[in-house]
Amino acid sequence: MSYFYGPVPSRRLGLSLGVDIVKKKTCSFDCIYCQLGRTTNKTIERQSFIDFKKFRLQLKKIIKKNPSIDYITISGSGEPTLNKDLGKIIKAIKRITKNKYPVCVITNSSLLHLKEVRDDLQLSDLIIPSLDAADAKTFYKIDRPLACVKFKKITEGLISLRKEFKGKIWLEIVLVGGINDTIEQARKFKKLIEIIKPDKVQLNIPIRPSATKIKLPPKEKIYQFKKNIGQDVEIIFNYKGKKQKKLEKAIEFQILNYLKRRPATLKDLKVCFNLGLTTLKKYLKKILNKKIYKKNQYFIFKGNR
Numbered sequence: 148m149s150y151f152y153g154p155v156p157s158r159r160l161g162l163s164l165g166v167d168i169v170k171k172k173t174c175s176f177d178c179i180y181c182q183l184g185r186t187t188n189k190t191i192e193r194q195s196f197i198d199f200k201k202f203r204l205q206l207k208k209i210i211k212k213n214p215s216i217d218y219i220t221i222s223g224s225g226e227p228t229l230n231k232d233l234g235k236i237i238k239a240i241k242r243i244t245k246n247k248y249p250v251c252v253i254t255n256s257s258l259l260h261l262k263e264v265r266d267d268l269q270l271s272d273l274i275i276p277s278l279d280a281a282d283a284k285t286f287y288k289i290d291r292p293l294a295c296v297k298f299k300k301i302t303e304g305l306i307s308l309r310k311e312f313k314g315k316i317w318l319e320i321v322l323v324g325g326i327n328d329t330i331e332q333a334r335k336f337k338k339l340i341e342i343i344k345p346d347k348v349q350l351n352i353p354i355r356p357s358a359t360k361i362k363l364p365p366k367e368k369i370y371q372f373k374k375n376i377g378q379d380v381e382i383i384f385n386y387k388g389k390k391q392k393k394l395e396k397a398i399e400f401q402i403l404n405y406l407k408r409r410p411a412t413l414k415d416l417k418v419c420f421n422l423g424l425t426t427l428k429k430y431l432k433k434i435l436n437k438k439i440y441k442k443n444q445y446f447i448f449k450g451n452r
């Protein structure tokens with residue numbers, strides 16, 4: 148089992164190496180927009196999921212192959228704060244990479260009221276906690292948490308995190324059409340944000356398919372929402388062309404770097420770069436015949452001829 152995926156181009160983090168530290172769909176929520184399907188292990192019990200020996204070995208190998216990473220991002224296929232070794236994991240990443248890359252943790256905020264969780268997060272550089280609703284009723288509708296997870300505790304956890312955490316906090320709000328995209332919600336969010344004091348607020352929309360049928364908010368509503376929060380809010384789903392180009396160049400560069408060291412098949416490259424076949428072929432097509440050539444099933448760097 149691999150604990151890592153990517154590095155993959157991320158809309159807000161550049162080239163991000165993903166770290167998956169919980170079993171698939173181990174989460175305290177079952178969000179209606181979740182791209183991973185329905186939650187199969189709904190829990191708030193923190194457990195150990197990692198074989199540290201394997202974790203260290205895998206990370207060392209990846210870092211050797213991919214020197215140009217912008218962030219190491221702990222998120223993956225469930226809620227990462229449910230891993231009770233989170234602090235130890237961040238420490239291990241920092242030690243192995245010699246603190247070269249900033250570490251980001253993406254969390255649904257449900258366990259932030261626990262001091263032990265906030266302590267674990269202290270070693271990270273950036274936390275992206277989500278808050279999808281500005282009141283309890285909307286929160287239950289959109290995030291479908293375990294009954295014991297209370298909205299008030301989540302906001303209290305976020306306030307405590309802000310007081311204790313020295314790194315950056317980017318609060319993420321995922322907007323779902325007809326549920327939390329109203330002016331009333333935006334105004335309530337404005338009040339909460341003034342208390343939580345994140346460094347940034349980011350609005351996102353669930354563009355990937357989910358198990359539950361949902362509506363995307365219309366564009367005008369998103370801008371109206373942003374205006375009503377009245378803060379410095381970033382809309383992150385409209386991926387800027389310039390940034391996209393920069394990321395594509397970085398991936399192209401990494402593929403070439405890899406091929407400079409050894410010829411590789413499509414399958415080798417797919418595993419190494421964790422890209423879909425269509426995306427990978429698109430990258431290879433761009434450099435084929437200019438910088439690389441194909442012999443039998445191998446892609447070979449032209450300079451190595």
Ligand code: SF4
Nearest residue numbers: 174176177178181255
């Ligand atoms: S918190 Fe994240 S992993 Fe959990 S259900 Fe929601 S979107 Fe899915």
